Amino acid sequence: MASFTMIVLSLLRVIFFFSTHNSPMVHAQNLTSSKNLIHKVSAVLVFGDSFFDTGNNNYINIFSESKANHIPYGIDYPFQIPTGRYSNGVLLPDIIASYLGLTEFIPPYLDKTKDLQTLMTGVSFASGGSGYDELSGQQMDVISCQKQLYYFKEYRTKLELTMGYIGAQMHLENALFLVNFGTNDLSTTYFGQRITQFTVEGYQQFLLQNAMKFFQGLFDLGARTIVVAELLPIGCTPVLRLVTGTVLSEACLLNLLSNISSDFNKKLQDGTNLMQLEFLKYNGRIIYANLLQPFSDIIQNPLKYGYESGSVACCGLGFTNVGPFCNSLSKICTDRSKFVYFDNFHPTQKTYQILFNAIRSVIDLLIIT
Numbered sequence: 001m002a003s004f005t006m007i008v009l010s011l012l013r014v015i016f017f018f019s020t021h022n023s024p025m026v027h028a029q030n031l032t033s034s035k036n037l038i039h040k041v042s043a044v045l046v047f048g049d050s051f052f053d054t055g056n057n058n059y060i061n062i063f064s065e066s067k068a069n070h071i072p073y074g075i076d077y078p079f080q081i082p083t084g085r086y087s088n089g090v091l092l093p094d095i096i097a098s099y100l101g102l103t104e105f106i107p108p109y110l111d112k113t114k115d116l117q118t119l120m121t122g123v124s125f126a127s128g129g130s131g132y133d134e135l136s137g138q139q140m141d142v143i144s145c146q147k148q149l150y151y152f153k154e155y156r157t158k159l160e161l162t163m164g165y166i167g168a169q170m171h172l173e174n175a176l177f178l179v180n181f182g183t184n185d186l187s188t189t190y191f192g193q194r195i196t197q198f199t200v201e202g203y204q205q206f207l208l209q210n211a212m213k214f215f216q217g218l219f220d221l222g223a224r225t226i227v228v229a230e231l232l233p234i235g236c237t238p239v240l241r242l243v244t245g246t247v248l249s250e251a252c253l254l255n256l257l258s259n260i261s262s263d264f265n266k267k268l269q270d271g272t273n274l275m276q277l278e279f280l281k282y283n284g285r286i287i288y289a290n291l292l293q294p295f296s297d298i299i300q301n302p303l304k305y306g307y308e309s310g311s312v313a314c315c316g317l318g319f320t321n322v323g324p325f326c327n328s329l330s331k332i333c334t335d336r337s338k339f340v341y342f343d344n345f346h347p348t349q350k351t352y353q354i355l356f357n358a359i360r361s362v363i364d365l366l367i368i369t
């Protein structure tokens with residue numbers, strides 16, 4: 001265990017950023033006409049880590065290789081712009097906001113060139129490296145979860161100044177909040193400082209408490225519809241497959257690290273369901289989005305989805321491209337739609353689209369209810 005930890009640590013020290021996605025499978029209704037109802041959602045407001053960071057880390061003074069604002073990131077984004085999104089194209093929140101007819105590309109909050117009008121229909125406070133554990137964001141010197149709440153409060157104040165208190169309140173009550181943390185906590189922060197303080201189980205419990213406080217913080221600032229993303233299996237990322245000895249196989253779904261994330265998922269789901277009872281009293285909703293099942297299906301049947309590989313990163317160096325850096329010196333695949341992962345930790349846009357399709361019915365239910 002000790003040497004395993006050392007390997008994880010040394011590999012992870014150069015990686016830093018991780019994330020997740022999730023959604024529940026609810027049986028689809030015929031919502032072809034959902035476009036008539038989309039006026040009900042006013043905005044998509046995003047919190048989390050690198051899976052949801054649309055460019056905030058560009059504005060933070062961190063090691064530049066920890067950012068995704070250089071080629072070949074964004075190679076499939078319009079005009080091939082590396083926006084800071086940790087993928088070849090858009091992320092899950094962009095796809096959701098686009099589906100709702102709000103905006104195609106959710107701007108990062110720290111981009112000061114965007115005025116409030118632009119941030120009105122959607123904004124991301126997420127920051128690669130962050131987690132439910134405040135320490136995750138702090139030790140990486142990125143936007144921690146508490147700092148994301150602070151920025152959201154600032155955003156709310158700006159809304160109040162232009163729309164009035166009631167106007168801002170209504171706007172936020174009709175907004176969709178997306179939250180995705182946990183991967184950095186369980187893959188990195190735990191194996192660093194926290195391992196001396198907590199058992200794995202104790203740490204998962206600690207994360208859950210933090211998560212609940214975070215959701216409550218959003219609620220107190222006006223959120224009434226929160227979608228919590230389930231963690232993807234941490235042990236299936238190309239780099240952590242190597243650590244766990246499940247490089248080319250779907251056995252990655254049941255390796256030690258994936259078990260750690262799926263055990264946390266169960267706690268997160270229970271916690272979310274419990275909190276939902278409280279939220280209902282205030283006409284609020286907190287929904288657990290099950291992404292693990294659709295993602296596991298991709299990992300088990302990559303060919304079915306038109307992938308060449310579920311285990312090799314499109315961009316990187318070395319065996320299965322798990323080398324830490326995805327940059328202009330890296331190998332890059334020619335067809336990104338053939339890969340589940342873009343770099344050694346983050347999915348491709350195509351993977352996000354498949355995950356969106358899996359949770360679309362959940363989004364539809366939110367629109368019509």
Ligand SMILES: *[C@@H]1O[C@H](CO)[C@@H](O)[C@H](O)[C@H]1NC(C)=O
Nearest residue numbers: 028029030031032033034036
């Ligand atoms: C869904 O509704 C649209 C129009 O309301 C209709 O054209 C279409 O056939 C329906 N699809 C199904 C699967 O019922």
Ligand SMILES: *[C@@H]1O[C@H](CO)[C@@H](O)[C@H](O)[C@H]1NC(C)=O
Nearest residue numbers: 253254255256257258259260
């Ligand atoms: C992960 O959990 C499964 C059962 O859910 C178990 O069969 C497997 O041995 C576990 N993996 C490790 C590495 O402990």
